[in-house]
Amino acid sequence: MRALKPRSVIPGFNITLGFTLLYLCLIVLIPLSATFLKSATLTWPQFWATVTAPRVLASYRLTFGASLCAALVNAVFGFLIAWVLVRYPFPGRKLLDSIVDLPFALPTAVAGISLTAVYSSNGWMGRWLEPLGIKVAFTPIGVWMALTFIGLPFVVRTVQPVIEELEHEVEEAAASLGANRWQTFCRVIFPAVAPALLTGFTLAFARALGEYGSVVFIAGNMPMRTEISALLIITKLEQYDYQGATAIAVTMLVISFTLLLFINWLQSRYSRRYA
């Protein structure tokens, strides 16, 4: 990356950019690339055997499946919540709007034990769900629940500003041209919000893939059944299987970075707005 010295009366370009790059390299770039180099010490067959072991594959299935379900549910309900928060004035709206950010602020371990307390078989919700045959805690549903919890604000906060900027005139025009409300929603509102919704969905999905703290308490962590990939890394580390841990980590990093590139591509294509 070559920085061109810009012509500006404002001072401090060299020092701030220099410090930014130095700190970025020391804290983030060098340690991250070390992980990739470490995985290079594995031979390809070793690497492949590690990341395709049945227990690891089961953890991918659970992690991806639950993350995808959580992100989908968040996309639907996040859109709905953002819409309600922007368009419908009702008592307590401001309070609800602040609550949406709770998963950003609440430590994941706290979220984990409280979700477990609420949805385990003698919890506030669990005792009602259990007679219906729905077990949440210590099943894949619990994993999905925790991932939904942490992903919600990503969708709401990405979609909300876009709904705020939708112009009433466009909807009026659609209505005056004879569209009913549902048609206006499908043909006018939804296409305008769709890019932001896709961005929010991908952000929630990416976050869910790597999540650890909120999941381990509610998941029960049974190998092959409710064991997520992040936990498997820790298990390997505790067995001093550093290479195995690194191999799984690198696989997950590659997937997250691909998603990150996809998000950036989406954002540069549709808007420059920050989530």
Next chain:
Amino acid sequence: MAALPHITKETPPNRRSTGDPILTKTILILIAVGFLFLFLLLPLISVFANALSKGFGVYFETFKDRATISSIWLTLLAAAISVPLNLVFGIAASWAIAKFEFMGKNLLITLIDLPFSVSPVISGLIYVLIFGRQGWFGPWLEAHHLKIIFAVPGIVLATIFVTFPFVARELIPLMQSQGKEDEEAAIVLGASGWQTFWRVTIPNIKWGLLYGVILCNARAMGEFGAVSVVSGHIRGYTNTMPLQIEILYSEYKFEAAFAVASLLALLALVTLVVKTLAERRNAITLKAQSMLEA
């Protein structure tokens, strides 16, 4: 806005065509409130309910335990080191990005966001691979009797990594939206760089800065996955509050676990209040600026 009431009066928005029927509104509001209640509010309430389930006596008894006290101190220490460092970085990065044009700016913004897309567990793992016993610097550190992994420095490093983008991410869009005219004016009028920064930039960004810092702090104190990997769970020595919660919870000391959790939940609530205030303030500042310009 207030100066132009006649315009809004002449063109009232046509609510019949763009509004939704009352029934639709009510149903959607109920779904939204229900979802937020089930997924967010209920767990939050349960933290405090469980913490106080055996009364205040048991609640306060938790904080007399030595391991718990030392976990609180370690959490405060990790936050006290990582937050200022990331604050300085955030200001430097947003200054360079918002006030100047240079090549590779978008790449730089993406790289700053990188720790967000790395799993917390992997954030801890990378430091184990560098400083751990089998890591790059492992033998050297061992020869010099230095310990980073399974010790306090590792916890601090992992916390710095995880909270790395928070302040920068809050400030970059804010400073970009404010432009650089104010600073240019100050410099042209003869102010020094520092004077411009303290008297012009800081007052403009103070609310966003405050929110960035408090969010960074909340995450620093609450980080679990990354810290869990590097800590080694040595009781009374390398346990932070979230790790102490895990230990108490796995020992079935639920009240104690939730009592420690309630402190972090209170911190989260304070964070949300500051966020709401900061957003309101930013909106007022931006509105005032646009009115002055108009």
